[in-house]
Structure formats: C-alpha cells, structure tokens
Amino acid sequence: MATTADFRNGMCIELEGQYYFIVEFLHVKPGKGAAFVRTKLRNVTTGRVLDKTFNSGVKVDEVRIERRPFQYLYKDDMGYNFMNTETFEQIPIPAEQIEGVQFLKEGDIVEVQIHAESGTILTAEMPVHVVLEVTYTEPGIKGDTATNTLKPATLETGAEVRVPLFIDTGEKIKVDTRNGSYVERVR
Template sequence: MATTADFKNGMCLDIDGNYFFIVEFLHVKPGKGPAFVRTKLKNVKTGRILDKTWNSGVKVDEVRIERRPYQYLYKDDMGYNFMHTETFEQVAIPGESIDGVQFLKEGDICEAMVHAASDTILTCEMPTSVVLEITYTEPGIKGDTATNTLKPATVETGAEVRVPLFCETGDKVRIDTRDGSYVERVERAKS
C-alpha cells in the first residue's frame, strides 16, 4: 500500500484490477479546500491515457514492477518470441504489449516490465531509437534540396517511415520508435 504522497513517475498502480503507470502527477494545494493530486495514468493493456484526481492522503495499491532485458528471437503464431538475456528463458509476448513493434528486428534488446509477484510480462519497451536500412524509396532528384520535405520509405522490418529527399535505398537511418519519425542518416549507401 502507498499513499498519494508516494506518487512518482513510472510507478505502477492496481486500480480495480487494472494496472496503470503514472505518466505525470501534480500535487495541488488550493487556497481554499483540501489538497489533492492530479494524475495522468497509462493503462498497461490498452495504452490509453486516463486523467484521475485523488484526494490527498488516499491509499492506493502499488504493484511492484521489475525491468528485465529480453532479446527478440522470432515471430510465430504465438506472438513475438523473446529470450531473457541472463537466464536464457524464452517467452512469447503479444504484439499489442510491445511499443513500436513495427520497428522490431531479430537480435534487438528490449526492456520488459514484469509483475514481480506473478512473474507475468505486462508490457515491453523498445529502445527509443533504432538503426534500420531502407529497402525501398523513390530516388531523389538531383538539385532538389528543399528543406523539411519528406518522402515515404520502406525499412528492413517492413514498416513505412517518412525520410528526407536525400535518403536513398540502402541507406541506414535512425528512427524514433515512439512515433516512427526520422532522426538522422547513420550510414550512406555504397554506390
């Protein structure tokens, strides 16, 4: 059990049998009336954000979460198969539980949030950015140097991203897994 005074970002709460991560919180002490805590909670299963206001001092059920590294192996009809990097235990995780799953490739290391008591995986987070090779994109036109103009490109995982005009097939680019945006070109294609 914890109280609203113990709230911190990333804390996991059990509310009516559902698990929520605290995305942000704010302790408010108005000039008139009792203090309260305003929170934004992310549902672990659905990923939806919920705004909730708590009276100050309310007791809540805290869920103990462990972060464990897992390496992606392959995908089959059971889901995405991962191996714990320390114990070599293999586990299948459904795609809905993995943030940025469209950028996942074999060998990537992800961090899984595991319920400590039941040892079940709640969600899996990819690194904030990954380097992927462009497998197809329209060729850029020589001399076309318009700034902030993007074109569609398909990367090695099959996901489609928007990249600047100067990127070509074979280039390696860094992609932000949170929103699928282009960050930078890492390596130019060999001509």
C-alpha cells in the same frame, strides 16, 4: 500500500483491477477545501491515458515492477518470441504488448516489464532509437536538399516511414520508435 504523498513519475499502481503507470502528477492545495492530487495515468495493457484526481492521503496499491532485458528471436503464431538474456528462457509476447513492434528485427534487445509477484509480462519497450536499412524508396533528385519535403520509405522490417528526399535505397537511418519519425542518416 502507498499514499498520494508517495506518488512519483513512472510509479505503477493498481486501480479497479487494472495496472496504471503515473505519467505526471500535481499536488494541489487550494485556498479553500482539502488538498488533492491531480494525475495522468497510462493503462499498462491498452496504453490509454486517464485523468484521475485523488484526495490527499488516499491509499493506493503500489505494484512492484521488474525490468529485464530480452532478445527478440523470431515470430510465429504464438506471437513474438523472446529470450531472457540472463536465464536463456524463451517466452512469447503478443504484439499488443510491444511498443513500436513494427521496428523490431531479429537480435534486438527490448526491456520487458514484469509484475514482480505474479511474474506476468506487462509490456515490452523498444529502445527509443533504432538503426534500420531502407529497402525501397523513390530515387531522390540531386541537389534537392533545401526543402523539408518528405517521401515514403520502406524499412527492412516492413515498416513505412517518411524520410527526406536525399535518402536512397540501401542507406541506414535512425528512427524514433515512439512516433515512427526519421531522426538522421547513419553512415
């Protein structure tokens, strides 16, 4: 059990049978009335963000989460199969529980969040940036680097992102997995 005084960003709590991560919180002490805590909570399974206000001192159930590295092996009808890099056990994880799954390629290491008591998998997080090869894009025009114009490009994982005009097929680029945006060209 934890109280609202124990809240911190990234903390996982159980609320109405669902698990939520605290995205941000603010202790408010108005001039009149009792103090309260205004929070933004992200649902672990759906990813939806919820605004919730707690009275100060309210007890909530804190959920202990363990983070473990897993390596992506292959995809089949059960989902995406991963191997624990410490114990070498293999587990399938559904695509809905993997953030940035469209940028996942074989051999990538993801951080899996596991409920400590029950051992159930909550989410799998990709690294913030991944380096991928462009498999197809329209050819760029020489000297067309002054504008901020973007064109579609297909990556080796099949994902499509918007890249600057000077990027060609066969080049490697760094992509932000949180929003799918182009970061930079990698040499």
